[in-house]
């Protein structure tokens with residue numbers, strides 16, 4: 001027996017939790033303290049997960065910082081607030097209650113934060129108050145007597161500016177000091193407050209506020225002026241529609257020069273490989289499989305960047321909560337909760353974060369409805385498919401003098417997705433569940449902020465790298481698969497048909513043919529749809545590879561021309577209709593499973609979308625054919 | 631619009647909402663609607679003038695009329 005190994009006491013880093021009202025800048029602080037790049041935006045309910053980061057204080061102390069969803073109290077009314085409650089109280093198995101709670105407050109909007117601070121005092125852990133957004137408070141002439149507030153509240157009070165260099169120095173110093181002499185764990189006296197207690201606490205908070213804060217009371221002048229237009233009952237709605245319209249037009253129109261440049265690059269690369277002294281099979285793999293396949297997807301990077309630019313600017317400005325306000329009645333008519341708007345709008349980028357952000361919706365059925373319809377919103381992965389087909393089949397001319405016809409078709413595809421989502425939620429809520437007039441819509445409208453160039457740039461960069469990483473992993477591997485399927489088995493000696501007709505791909509595509517025949521799909525489309533289940537944009541790359549092997553000549557920028565020559569207009573439109581509705585994304589289905597906690601809802605989503613897609617494509621093709629476009 | 635007043639009481643039985651009264655009351659309080667707070671009606675929606683955006687003390691809150699019915703307000707207080 002060997003001697004006992006020297007026991008090393010596990011050094012457990014102290015845990016510091018950031019808790020506060022929605023939109024007070026917790027995540028901005030978290031990012032500043034830990035150097036991470038979690039999502040920050042100017043609307044309540046951005047963070048819906050617990051995030052842990054590490055940092056070492058100037059005094060050399062290692063600690064863990066926890067960023068949490070914003071909340072008005074620890075009562076936890078929705079799934080995101082439950083995460084905060086459990087993290088603060090240490091309820092769940094894995095949750096250790098924090099050694100120190102930093103109550104983050106928006107210094108220009110302290111009233112509700114002070115009530116939360118009073119509530120947090122009862123958790124039995126040391127608490128400190130961080131007056132964040134001090135820059136804004138100062139600019140507005142709000143004077144806070146921090147010493148007085150600290151004395152009255154019985155908590156240490158520091159100021160911070162999360163978005164400025166050095167803006168967290170005081171906070172860090174204070175955290176260091178607090179951790180240096182942690183009191184023994186106190187008794188928790190928190191219990192779910194009733195209305196009387198809450199009222200009492202708010203009155204107490206109002207007294208504290210009156211004693212130590214002086215403000216010339218009024219609203220932020222810029223916000224008031226902007227809202228008089230942007231929240232105007234009529235003008236507000238018109239502007240919202242105009243913004244969405246410009247956004248989708250821009251995705252189509254502004255991106256073109258950059259896309260053409262990228263396509264040129266790939267076609268040059270293809271030619272280069274084509275003329276290299278390599279074995280034919282390897283040449284085909286590089287040229288048709290990798291360059292034509294992956295290249296045809298990367299071409300769409302400019303569009304993705306433009307779309308995200310718009311979404312990020314709207315989020316940072318503080319417009320999202322306004323849009324939810326404007327849309328509340330319209331969405332309510334379809335049975336959707338007002339809070340569903342922001343998740344659905346984020347789904348234009350990608351349904352996955354959209355589905356995650358439904359955690360802010362408290363009612364289970366409201367949340368489920370939103371989750372079920374979110375994949376119908378036109379996500380950015382559909383853009384390549386739409387762009388390819390529109391570019392090939394819709395003439396590039398202006399209507400009414402200023403709107404591009406192609407952009408208009410793009411817009412109507414977005415509209416079709418939205419209409420589909422509203423229709424499905426209507427059927428679910430009003431016809432199947434017969435949900436009574438349920439949950440209230442209550443949402444704080446934050447003041448507008450000028451987006452920061454740096455955080456915009458970081459946001460765009462993050463998005464672009466995610467897209468490129470996908471192109472390099474999921475899409476690349478699918479492309480290799482497609483190339484193999486389309487190249488083997490090789491044609492027999494003396495074959496008369498094009499080589500690809502003998503391949504596995506052709507066999508698979510033809511096997512499905514009877515099912516998709518009524519939709520006007522050919523076997524090439526069938527083959528492209530299958531890997532498209534893994535990621536929608538793969539379909540474009542797959543078509544690139546298949547037609548490249550088929551015709552020999554096709555590089556990334558050529559698929560459009562090839563497709564235009566080979567498909568009828570009816571087929572093209574049917575494929576667009578299919579793409580509006582089809583459940584073509586495995587990761588979305590996985591997230592639905594996780595967020596609903598059941599396989600059932602994942603399959604419900606899959607099959608209802610499949611059915612919608614089939615019917616829509618069928619109707620489109622048959623109508624087009626009847627009109628002579630088959 | 632532009633109506634200003636001071637909250638006199640919360641009368642949740644007046645709200646035609648799906649939430650139980652005590653729960654609605656707590657939610658309103660958590661958003662700062664307590665007796666004595668100054669409120670001002672800032673904006674309203676197009677359809678049925680719903681929802682509304684209300685300034686309560688230093689925050690702006692959007693909510694539906696249905697729930698707002700529970701907030702009893704004294705008449706104009708001088709600004």
Ligand SMILES: Nc1nc2c(ncn2[C@@H]2O[C@H](COP(=O)(O)OP(=O)(O)OP(=O)(O)O)[C@@H](O)[C@H]2O)c(=O)[nH]1
Pocket residue numbers: 020021022023024025026027028029039040041042043044045046047048068069070071132133134135136160161162163164316449
């Ligand atoms: N000027 C200024 N802006 C800030 C400061 N801290 C945060 N912001 C901005 O305030 C907005 C909200 O910041 P977030 O960090 O997303 O807020 P949050 O508390 O994490 O919000 P939720 O996750 O929704 O609870 C963003 O637009 C930030 O850029 C600050 O100290 N000064």
Ligand SMILES: [Mg+2]
Pocket residue numbers: 026027028039040046047068069070
């Ligand atoms: Mg956050």
